[in-house]
Amino acid sequence: MRDAVRLIGTIATATLGTITPAFAQDNRSATVELATEEERRGLSWSEGRAAISGDVRASIGRLDLSARAVSTRNSVRHDGADAVVDLSVGTGWDLGAVRVQTDVTGHAFVGARGRRDYVEGGVSAGYTYGPLNAMLGVIAAPSQKAIGGSNVYAYAYANAGIPGTPLTAVAEVGHSSGSVRNADRADRLRPGGSYSNWRLGLEHRRDRLTIGVDYIGTNISENRAASRYADLSNATDRIVGRVQYSF
Known part of the structure; x- marks a missing residue:
């Protein structure tokens, strides 16, 4: 119970500290979500354990701003981060019927034993x-010490x-690749090397409530040679459930 209270306090502090300026703007929205795990690009960021998150979005002129805080449950992948x-900051424009969006996102890890923050753009x-x-999209992180090199994620979503x-x-399918300078740290985002991931899911949306279930998969083998950051047991096929409320 004490750990749960500490975790909720960490998330609340991080969220309020980063999103308060956004709430002062017009065109704002926010959501809270409870999921069976925090999953990104087929990898668990919470060691396969339940995660709670909150986010807020706001627009200022042509700029889109967002902040999201999510529990990572002392994640091995992120060096013990809570x-x-x-x-994120981004902007978009219309080219006929196509909407183009660009953004830059910084990821700050609270409670990690080392400096594990990194930046990427998409x-x-x-x-x-x-x-x-x-x-269709591409998200790229330039070479950084925290992720052991560079990382490029290309994806299609519908x-x-x-x-x-x-x-x-x-439905979503993606592929992660990039350069390697430190193989151990590169395993955070690419366990054992380049890999592909996929997602098939169903959502039921009613008013402000969304309930979803997803089948998540990757072609990562648990038998790959990888460092402790890879968390290979939480990088293979599984089912993820989530409940989200918007306000």
Whole structure:
């Protein structure tokens, strides 16, 4: 119980400290989410354990700002971090029917035993046709000590409402690659080397509540040679559930 109280306090402090300026702006929104784990690009960031998160988004002119704080449960992948805070700034524009978005995101790890923060930037192109939303994108992190080199993630994402039902189908596929300067630290984002991931899911959205379940998979083998940062047991196929409330 004491650890749970400390964790909630860490997340609350990190979230409030970073998002308060955003709340002062117009066009703001926020969500809270409880998930069976914090999953990113097919990898668990919370060692396969339940995670709680909160985020806020705001627009200032053409700039889009967001902040998200999520528990990482003393993650081995992130050197014992209790939580991660993601701070993003971006902008977008329309090219005909295509929406182009660019952003830069900093990831700050709270409670890690070493300096594990890093920065990455992305560009995406999205297209909507009826109930179908599709997106292609690339997210790149330049070479940094905390991640043992550089990292590039290319992905395709789509969601569509299923006719005659209140459900939305979600699909994503991606591939991570990059350079390696320190193999141990590179295993944080690419356990054992370059890999591919995929996601198939269903969401039920009603008013401000979203309930989702996803099948997450990667082609990472638990038998790969990797460092302790790889957390290989939480990088293979599994089911992830989540409940999100927006306000």
